Amino acid sequence: MKKYQLMAPGPTPVPSEVLLAMAQPMIHHRTPEYEALFVEVRAGLKRLFQTSQDVLPLACSGTGAMEAALVNTLSAGDTVAVVCAGKFGERWLELCRAYGVRAIELRAPFGDTVAPDRVAETLATTPGLAAVLTQHSESSTGVLHDVRAYAALTAKTDAILIVDAVSSLGIADLPMDAWGVDVVVAGSQKGLMLPPGLGLVALSDKAWGRARASTLPKYYFDLAAERTYARKNEAHFTPAVSIMLGLRQVLRLLETEGLAATFKRHDRLARATRAGVEALGLAVFPRATPSPALTAVVSPAGVDSERIVAAYATDHNITIAGGQGEMKGTLFRLGHMGYAAELDVIVALAALEQILAGLGQPVDLGAGVRGAQKVFTDRG
Secondary structure, eight states: OOOOEEOSSSSOOOOHHHHHHHTSOOOOTTSHHHHHHHHHHHHHHHHHHTOSSOEEEESSOHHHHHHHHHHHHOOTTOEEEEEESSHHHHHHHHHHHHTTOEEEEEEOOTTOOOOHHHHHHHHHHSTTOOEEEEESEETTTTEEOOHHHHHHHHTTSSOEEEEEOTTTTTTSOOOHHHHTOSEEEEESSSTTOOOSOOEEEEEOHHHHHHHHHOOSOOSTTOHHHHHHHHTTTOOSSOOOHHHHHHHHHHHHHHHHHOHHHHHHHHHHHHHHHHHHHHHTTOEEOOSSOBOSSEEEEEOOTTOOHHHHHHHHHHHHOEEOEEOOGGGTTTEEEEEOOSSOOHHHHHHHHHHHHHHHHHTTOOOOTTHHHHHHHHHHHOOO
16 A cells, blocks of 8 residues: 655645544534635735735636636737646636737746836837736746745836736735735635635735726626625535635644744745755756745656656556646646645655666665755754
8 A cells, every 4th residue: 555645736734633624514604604704814815915915716727717807807809928838828828819908918937027127118108008917826837936026116106016826825925905006816726725615816906997997808707796795704606615614624723833934834845855856966947036836847858747746646546737738747836835844845855766677767865854854853
């Protein structure tokens, strides 16, 4: 028997306390019990997003939250700039095309980022630019974009900044109000340590102003209507009740750990993973600032990365992820977000050493583990 371990960049493992919370008997969403739940969750989400604004939960995936952000703040024919350096940057482009929004593509090669001066130039040379759309953590490449710098630029203009934080919320610091981010979207299945099925959206006052003028079609994702109900501690439509019960427990766990400690834990896990991978002679993929949510690794020359992903599964019962889009066959991705700890990284690296040896690659057994342990034993 081989113990199963989930080390993909989403979905991620769910803590036992959260599983037990979600296993409680179903409650109706039009009852005092649900109202009390929603009151606590609403307050906790504001602290997690680091905002005074309402954070609206939607029964959908992170992509649904992205769509909600777009259709509530933009109109057909608007022009936006899209930071696109990975598969999820391309998703913003696909959403824009679906709704008749003109997108200026600020492209960078996978593994790179878009420098803030390119965003500044686009803002300066595009009259009436409605928004800048970006990821915070681009999980297809393991890159962390400079959202703080982008926000400082859009704050000086009429454009709003819309940020996909699906793989960074609760993992990397993203103080919405302090940085001046206008829209933050997230999902339940990554740093929030929950099953997939819950999207989250928060809008600044500037973004709510834009929402009042938006003409794109919306019904289920009408955030103004959703906010009206939320302020009465009610759900507009049937919510994901069990996940909301789990979310309350997650927020309690994060409060106990503290946001600063949570961010520090993810940073340590990421640095140790990168050190272990490099100690094995492999290259970490990002050329820009790496995300603390996951580590994207370049497969050894001549080795299809899908063979490494498959060996993790078949030999060790560990689920990781391969490359996406143009990087399929080139990258494999190790997740270390949410319910992740130091020994999870050690296990992943020990398995990698065995996998590489099994594929005929030269391996100094123990080197990857030693590399990670040096980071973990340095408490500075």
